Amino acid sequence: MDALKKIFKFLSSMTFAIILLVVLAAACAAGSFITQGQTYEWYAEAYSESAAAWIMALRLNDAFHSVWFVVIALFLCGNLLLCNVIRLKSLIQKSRQAGEPKKEPEQTADAMAHQISDPVQVFERLRMPKPKSLEQDGKQILFSVKNRAGIWGAWVCHLGILLLILGFGLGQMTKAEYTVYGVPGQTLLIGETGLFLQIDDFQVNLREDDTVEQYTADITVFRAPQGSTAEPDSEHAVISVNHPGRMFGMTFYQNATGWAARVTVEKSGSPIQSEIVCAGEYLPVVDLNDLVIVFNAFYPDYVSVPGSMPMSASSKLNNPGYLYSVYYKGNIIGMNVLLEGEQVTIDDYTVTFTEPQNYTLIQIKKDSFTWLAFMGGITTMIGLFFAFYLQLQAVCAVRDEDETWTVYGFCNKGGKLYEDLFSRAVQNTEKEAGRKE
């Protein structure tokens, strides 16, 4: 039983919190230095065989989603929760007591001053609220307190971090994410949602200096009609970078762009296939699947410099150049750049590239717990503000037998700086009193 108590005490202790924070920082740093999401072979090539073995064994290739990282986060949540639960009662008590003058202020005061003739001035100089006049043990007392909410700062901050981790964790577990890409006129199925996304228009707005000002996609999302005569249930939005759209409970982001072109395959002079292909994609020939056309890259303003890689002089469509490669049974049989109007012939087949245009890549996301994570973030910030800038202060003045006052000052985390502040307020009050006399 004692052992259990000891374990419980340790798990809820500040020492454990500090250990967890240091381990978490080290884990984050390690995760940032090691390229994430690669294979054993990649790490063996980049580092060494033994390093790769360690990386894979410790799951450092996916550090932020590994079991040990989640365990650290869970321990931190447990520590924060226990800390908050344990402290709740004493904080409520402390908060209540903060509103009353202390029974023996001389023993607990951070600063005190005797023989003050005008204590109200000291309250004012310390920017305290108007003091209440009380009587305690036959003595007159002036008492004022401010920033009582500050007592709750660390507690609120802990709560915020808990909400943040909870929101993030739940979001990671339940979120749905899809990516679709295409050119205007295309209709694309969004994963298993049963929804379709139609790209009505896509514009890349260029500035005079050829830099991109904005990518704007005009999209319609609809659910397939249930009967042949029924109208599809649809929503429409114009989305651009930094301006996502919200439809059917999901958020649509204009995420990326690239070039696409129409690839037409003819056999013995008759067209057999014509499809829009994005740069980086491949197209198996429809009646000879072993023959594959790869659209490697696109150069809108192609310039050929002998001895160097193909390049584009600008992003304007002045001289379209299509870098392609042809594979047969998995082996590369040709690679070149085709210009507009040119074609490549492979036995009976001829391939042409036309209609260069920008495609849009749209990211679709549904995370029902984003709000919780943001609530957590804002709560954390409020907690920090309370803890740092609403430090509990109390001033208590007791009337002595000689009709002068003794003033006591308390400030949570004030220390020597509060002592200085208090002394200045007292000195200035006394100076003022001296001048009046």
Added chain:
Amino acid sequence: MLQVENTLFTIVMLLYFAAMILFFVYIAIKKDPVAKIAIGLQLAGLVLHTAALICRGIGAGRLPFTNQYEFATSFAWGLCLVSLIFLLKFKFPVLGAFSAPLIFLIIGYAAMQSKDVHSLMPALQSNWLGFHVSTAIIAYGAFGVSFVLSIIFLLRDKAKEGSFWDLHIPSREKLDLISYRSVALGLLFLTFTIITGAIWAERAWGSYWSWDPKETWSLVTWIIYMVYLHLRIRRGWQGKAAAIFAVAGFICVMFTYIGVNTFLPGIHSYK
């Protein structure tokens, strides 16, 4: 406007340099009027620095926070501002002698960067840019001051009783409290930076947290300062251990700022 900014920037560098030299002279000859002139020069530098940043903003047609040069000069501005506030509030000119070289180092780094004005890429065209970067500037400035204060704290032990250092540097307890206040300011603003960044990332990239190296190192920095705060209230670890963590925290800040861009490029690496 950009020409005016260029001229102002040169004057600001000279003023910061002169202030740094005068702070050193103050330490050497121990005359308070020299410290007053040094503070005056640094204040003048800050005013002209503000004017330079405004000119840059007008000339570029946007907030001057988007490339290495702009952030470096803004960082130096933030550090100078926070340093002067702490120096004047706590009547502590020796702080200037330690913070001035750091300010000069950062503005020197800014001077080495390209000053070309480039148009903003779509992801950076957001009102969140102002909130996110301006809070980072104050956070970094405050952490810079806490770093300087922690160095002074660690050196203070060597001061002989009654010496200039003993008389002109606040007590260990006060230094610790002043350092705590600058960390508090920095941490509050860093939290604001991370939150505004997350809101912005959610709108621009569709994910409020992607474990991008910059994000990750901001979190590491935040954690280090959280450890500092807990160490301060833990018996036996106050003072020296906390000061060492404040120094480590600022090393993290600098790594997040320069190291990540250099060694760990990600979606934050806007050149």
